[in-house]
Amino acid sequence: DAKTTQPPSMDCAEGRAANLPCNHSTISGNEYVYWYRQIHSQGPQYIIHGLKNNETNEMASLIITEDRKSSTLILPHATLRDTAVYYCIVRVIRGSQGNLIFGKGTKLSVKP
Amino acid sequence: DSGVTQTPKHLITATGQRVTLRCSPRSGDLSVYWYQQSLDQGLQFLIQYYNGEERAKGNILERFSAQQFPDLHSELNLSSLELGDSALYFCASSGQGNFYGYTFGSGTRLTVV
Numbered sequence: 351d352a353k354t355t356q357p358p359s360m361d362c363a364e365g366r367a368a369n370l371p372c373n374h375s376t377i378s379g380n381e382y383v384y385w386y387r388q389i390h391s392q393g394p395q396y397i398i399h400g401l402k403n404n405e406t407n408e409m410a411s412l413i414i415t416e417d418r419k420s421s422t423l424i425l426p427h428a429t430l431r432d433t434a435v436y437y438c439i440v441r442v443i444r445g446s447q448g449n450l451i452f453g454k455g456t457k458l459s460v461k462p
Numbered sequence: 463d464s465g466v467t468q469t470p471k472h473l474i475t476a477t478g479q480r481v482t483l484r485c486s487p488r489s490g491d492l493s494v495y496w497y498q499q500s501l502d503q504g505l506q507f508l509i510q511y512y513n514g515e516e517r518a519k520g521n522i523l524e525r526f527s528a529q530q531f532p533d534l535h536s537e538l539n540l541s542s543l544e545l546g547d548s549a550l551y552f553c554a555s556s557g558q559g560n561f562y563g564y565t566f567g568s569g570t571r572l573t574v575v
Contacts, residue, residue, distance in 0.1 A: 384563055386563070388505075391550060391569070391571075392568060392569070393464065393466070393552050393554070393566030393567050393568050393569055394505070394552070394554075394564075394566050395566070396563040396564065396565070399563060437505075449495060449507050449510050449518050449520065450495075450507070450554075450563070450564060451507060452497075452504060452505035452506075452507075453504070454504055455504075
């Protein structure tokens with residue numbers, strides 16, 4: 351699976367939008383972009399995923415560039431509880447196979 | 463509650479010992495994955511089982527083994543434990559096609575002394 355590049359850390363003020371970038375310049379046409387987060391030693395939590403269209407759910411929005419070489423996860427109104435490590439992962443969905451390979455992620459600190 | 467149950471939550475054992483970690487996947491999920499997270503290594507994929515069969519292997523040591531039983535629960539066996547095996551061990555499960563990714567349990571914290 352393709353690898354991703356994320357900044358190691360970011361700060362965000364509470365109530366403001368948090369925009370977390372991810373580069374995946376070698377992504378293949380059949381690879382999806384997934385975002386997970388891990389709040390202090392808890393199990394990672396699925397946030398959102400997409401192939402090429404922008405996606406939105408109750409947690410976040412995912413913006414994927416037209417060339418699919420990068421994406422941005424947007425938390426529209428960050429709260430202190432959004433402080434976590436955010437992982438951007440690209441993967442092929444292979445039916446019963448395939449696994450998530452985690453990188454180092456971005457440590458997001460939401461400050462009052 | 464994610465629906466993935468891991469037991470025990472905490473485990474303290476001595477070097478050289480053997481332990482078994484247990485995972486019950488979310489209802490209906492056929493795939494189980496094991497991950498190790500130590501302070502300096504991040505989340506490392508260990509192994510995947512699908513409906514009782516091994517499907518993918520990652521950075522799993524030969525001292526470690528796993529299996530998935532007919533009721534779909536899985537066990538991760540760690541033997542000849544070393545201090546460096548101290549880590550959080552996560553189990554995750556996914557359903558057919560795993561389109562929506564994995565659901566993770568809350569982990570087992572293993573401390574080897």
